[in-house]
Amino acid sequence: MQTHLDCVPCFIRQALEAIRTASDDPALHESLLRTLCKEISTMDLSTPPPVMVRTIHRHVKRMTGLADPYAELKERFNQHALELLPSLREEVAVADDPFELAVRLAVAGNSIDFGTRHDISEELLGRVLTKARTAEFLGSIPRLRQAIEDADSILYLADNTGEIVLDHLLLDQLPLDRVTFAVRGAPIINDATMADAKRTGIAQRVRTIDSGADLPGTLLEESNPQFQAAFRHADLIISKGQGNFETLNTDPSGKIFFLLMIKCGVVARDLNAPVGTFVAMPQSELRNRTMKVHEADCLSRK
Amino acid sequence: MQTHLDCVPCFIRQALEAIRTASDDPALHESLLRTLCKEISTMDLSTPPPVMVRTIHRHVKRMTGLADPYAELKERFNQHALELLPSLREEVAVADDPFELAVRLAVAGNSIDFGTRHDISEELLGRVLTKARTAEFLGSIPRLRQAIEDADSILYLADNTGEIVLDHLLLDQLPLDRVTFAVRGAPIINDATMADAKRTGIAQRVRTIDSGADLPGTLLEESNPQFQAAFRHADLIISKGQGNFETLNTDPSGKIFFLLMIKCGVVARDLNAPVGTFVAMPQSELRNRTMKVHEADCLSRK
Numbered sequence: 360m361q362t363h364l365d366c367v368p369c370f371i372r373q374a375l376e377a378i379r380t381a382s383d384d385p386a387l388h389e390s391l392l393r394t395l396c397k398e399i400s401t402m403d404l405s406t407p408p409p410v411m412v413r414t415i416h417r418h419v420k421r422m423t424g425l426a427d428p429y430a431e432l433k434e435r436f437n438q439h440a441l442e443l444l445p446s447l448r449e450e451v452a453v454a455d456d457p458f459e460l461a462v463r464l465a466v467a468g469n470s471i472d473f474g475t476r477h478d479i480s481e482e483l484l485g486r487v488l489t490k491a492r493t494a495e496f497l498g499s500i501p502r503l504r505q506a507i508e509d510a511d512s513i514l515y516l517a518d519n520t521g522e523i524v525l526d527h528l529l530l531d532q533l534p535l536d537r538v539t540f541a542v543r544g545a546p547i548i549n550d551a552t553m554a555d556a557k558r559t560g561i562a563q564r565v566r567t568i569d570s571g572a573d574l575p576g577t578l579l580e581e582s583n584p585q586f587q588a589a590f591r592h593a594d595l596i597i598s599k600g601q602g603n604f605e606t607l608n609t610d611p612s613g614k615i616f617f618l619l620m621i622k623c624g625v626v627a628r629d630l631n632a633p634v635g636t637f638v639a640m641p642q643s644e645l646r647n648r649t650m651k652v653h654e655a656d657c658l659s660r661k
Numbered sequence: 662m663q664t665h666l667d668c669v670p671c672f673i674r675q676a677l678e679a680i681r682t683a684s685d686d687p688a689l690h691e692s693l694l695r696t697l698c699k700e701i702s703t704m705d706l707s708t709p710p711p712v713m714v715r716t717i718h719r720h721v722k723r724m725t726g727l728a729d730p731y732a733e734l735k736e737r738f739n740q741h742a743l744e745l746l747p748s749l750r751e752e753v754a755v756a757d758d759p760f761e762l763a764v765r766l767a768v769a770g771n772s773i774d775f776g777t778r779h780d781i782s783e784e785l786l787g788r789v790l791t792k793a794r795t796a797e798f799l800g801s802i803p804r805l806r807q808a809i810e811d812a813d814s815i816l817y818l819a820d821n822t823g824e825i826v827l828d829h830l831l832l833d834q835l836p837l838d839r840v841t842f843a844v845r846g847a848p849i850i851n852d853a854t855m856a857d858a859k860r861t862g863i864a865q866r867v868r869t870i871d872s873g874a875d876l877p878g879t880l881l882e883e884s885n886p887q888f889q890a891a892f893r894h895a896d897l898i899i900s901k902g903q904g905n906f907e908t909l910n911t912d913p914s915g916k917i918f919f920l921l922m923i924k925c926g927v928v929a930r931d932l933n934a935p936v937g938t939f940v941a942m943p944q945s946e947l948r949n950r951t952m953k954v955h956e957a958d959c960l961s962r963k
Binding site: 365367369371372375388389392393394396399400404 | 666673690
């Protein structure tokens with residue numbers, strides 16, 4: 360997915376929120392804003408949005424000297440989700456369809472995204488979890504079940520801290536001997552890294568690798584050889600979140616299943632569904648859908 | 662009021678909305694965005710936000726060759742408000758307190774501001790008019806009544822098209838022989854100009870001048886001599902809208918009474934009230950209020 364002009368106001372909002380999280384110094388806030396605006400004036404719009412998001416957060420780290428400005432928030436939401444996990448597990452165990460409920464709750468976890476908004480709270484997560492239990496999903500949860508049954512090797516691309524704890528619920532439903540779980544190669548926003556996978560018990564139950572990159576998404580050419588091999592070897596890739604969607608939606612493999620919440624207007628337009636929609640969509644359906652949206656766009660312009 | 666860093670995402674959003682209103686050419690949209698970001702990277706933040714807003718709209722005019730990209734929207738809301746006016750006038754005439762209701766409806770008209778949002782509709786105006794009839798106002802409508810009674814010369818600074826039609830309701834309550842009505846010197850966003858004052862019957866009933874400037878606000882040093890004289894001569898200035906507020910809130914005259922709806926987070930923070938609040942506030946009260954907010958800010962940082 361290319362960067363849309365409408366991503367730019369969002370880049371700037373996110374940069375301000377990030378630098379304010381990392382520092383109280385107004386001079387740094389202004390300096391980041393000016394640096395970023397200058398870069399946007401010549402940026403390559405053909406790259407997906409997470410590339411500029413990475414640039415923003417690299418600036419924040421450089422300017423503040425903090426390697427992981429979101430460390431406290433990350434631990435807060437890992438801890439909170441770990442507290443929720445036992446009762447959610449019990450709920451899934453006695454559900455009419457444990458797989459479906461596990462998917463719903465794991466996708467609700469994708470709401471813990473400090474890139475798209477800064478006011479995420481435990482209360483918000485609670486409301487999203489409640490909504491996800493009964494909400495209509497864009498795509499098809501049964502098709503994910505089928506894809507998992509058909510797969511010999513599954514790569515699970517994680518997104519955020521806190522969210523990965525809810526990924527336990529979906530991992531409970533998977534043949535773990537055939538699953539590789541992948542996290543980011545370095546801290547970026549509140550995305551999950553190897554430290555989070557260990558902290559939350561993921562790495563202790565499933566083969567866990569990292570991408571080798573500090574990108575809040577997945578670009579194969581920037582990933583390390585181990586990640587590239589896992590990506591190529593897998594016959595099903597379960598991709599969590601908007602950042603992975605924005606970087607992989609046009610991937611030629613055709614073997615990706617996207618699980619995410621729509622959290623911005625640009626992705627909403629791409630998927631032709633409102634912000635807040637829960638998505639469980641195989642890449643094949645995505646292509647048909649996007650093609651239809653573009654056709655409708657072309658027709659409406661005539 | 663200085664430009665706040667949080668004004669920047671809003672500048673970019675507004676620029677995109679403005680260029681899309683004026684042209685379907687994506688190359689122009691991108692070009693404006695890049696030009697604007699480059700300018701923001703070196704902009705003077707000590708100027709009030711309407712100065713950069715003017716720059717944006719000057720670029721839009723230059724790039725598209727359109728002198729008044731909002732002409733259609735302006736006529737649409739002038740026309741709509743003119744259709745509403747007779748029944749609103751009847752309502753005011755039989756109200757318990759015609760002056761108070763006239764102020765409430767005139768302030769509601771300030772919602773017709775295509776700078777702060779692009780999805781303004783007749784339905785939205787209807788909802789705001791309903792809300793304004795009973796909403797709590799920040800400030801004091803009785804103090805405006807008193808200020809008008811005490812004034813020998815009143816300068817009424819208009820803001821938007823459509824809105825100026827609802828200003829008729831407040832003009833009905835004023836000693837028109839002591840009032841000068843002022844509009845913008847040239848088209849800027851959907852702000853009212855002399856053509857709109859004539860189109861809506863304002864210029865036919867009250868002395869009407871223009872600022873001589875294409876600024877969506879009021880800077881005395883950029884205004885023509887006639888406007889400067891009216892400003893200096895008046896002992897009460899009724900200032901409509903956010904743009905006039907942002908440029909005049911620190912004016913040393915102390916004789917300004919601000920009527921506006923709060924439509925962005927930066928002004929909301931300045932006035933310590935939520936977006937959507939209706940304001941009828943004399944400058945003296947504003948100073949006390951702002952001082953208190955700043956004190957609270959300082960204390961909360963300790």
